[in-house]
Amino acid sequence: MQKTSISESVIRRLPRYYRFLSALERIGQERISSKELASQLGLTASQIRQDLNCFGEFGQQGYGYNISALRKQLKIIIGLEKKRSAIIVGAGNLGKVIAANIDFESFGFCLSGIFDIDHEICGKEIAGFTVKHMSELLSFCQREKPFVAVLCIPQEAAQETADTLIALGIKGFWNFSHCDLNADPEITQVENVHLGDSLMMLSYRVTKNNK
């Protein structure tokens, strides 16, 4: 299906396509051409066709793309039809908000546990889960085999915790810990979220625009 190794640039655009097609499907639209899609997303038609063709031929000449069929394909490509077990490590402010507000099911995961090192927090209930202590990680992982971990811990602890989790079989990290994790990309995938970086980019742009 996949023609050759997919570039980062293409991968970054996939969620946007998926999101947009979902919105179109919701309002009941049936078909769309690459040209129309491009104009709505601010891209070129050529780029969209090129991107989609990395994964297969989903369109039809003279017709365009069937929105719900294409969305379904993208869903499979991105892996969203899976329900991979995810745990949250670190139940501070951020951990809590993520537990309560991210609909993991929509993104190919299913939340299966929340852990923290602080005994004060353990035992409390968050988003329907009782927070467990980190010392229970080993037995939990052996039993439940979680696939990914959401790291919401201080950066000092992040790499060490990540290494432990990798040893316990974790295959991916959604990392909110203000640092860039090291992990063998053949084995473990890392998606770093740096809100600070994002805010700095905004700062750069408004600065540049208002010199």
Place this chain on the structure above:
Amino acid sequence: MQKTSISESVIRRLPRYYRFLSALERIGQERISSKELASQLGLTASQIRQDLNCFGEFGQQGYGYNISALRKQLKIIIGLEKKRSAIIVGAGNLGKVIAANIDFESFGFCLSGIFDIDHEICGKEIAGFTVKHMSELLSFCQREKPFVAVLCIPQEAAQETADTLIALGIKGFWNFSHCDLNADPEITQVENVHLGDSLMMLSYRVTKNNK
């Protein structure tokens, strides 16, 4: 100072450089070569030198870069020494966490107000601010001239609210509203944060890696 228009790819790397140099400064390191920096960041030395040279000549042959001097320059380039007024619009779960956990001062901004449309929420105190009702936006903006707005509202309301804020003089958006805002890039800067997209990219990668 700036040689030519800076590409997106370079801009995306700037915060990472800044973050890393800050960490080096904190542990008391004085100098670093592009080679060493590259190996620690997983980039090439050439790329780092090329990137930095977009903004000036900060290094010295045979020595490398002085960490605290370079950090200071980056701070200016990114605009972090400014203290631009920022407001949060939408004081739900996400708005609250951002208000409480983002150190705006470190990123070139200074939080000056929090707004919500829900009368239940207005009047409550968050991060030292009393939440104001949206109807007070006009007079607040005329008085305080906030520079950027953090949008933490449902996507249905996002574009309309953004348009209102642009009319009130807002020059940048840090947009958490699950949609891509439209705005004239000559006037208004938009930094969209899509946690869902980020999680989808993780899903894609772990899927691909475990077929």
Place this chain on the structure above:
DNA sequence: GAATCTTTGTGAATTTCTTGACAAACTCGC
């Protein structure tokens, strides 16, 4: 202070990404 070593800044080469162009294939209206 001379010789060697290190490292920058930069022009050119290379690689990657995006856009343009068009034949082939399908749709749609009559």
Place this chain on the structure above:
DNA sequence: GCGAGTTTGTCAAGAAATTCACAAAGATTC
């Protein structure tokens, strides 16, 4: 069911980003 109109998939051209390579300049050693 025919002809005009659309739109795809793809190859090639063009643009952009990254890497290479090296002269020039300062650091370091003896």
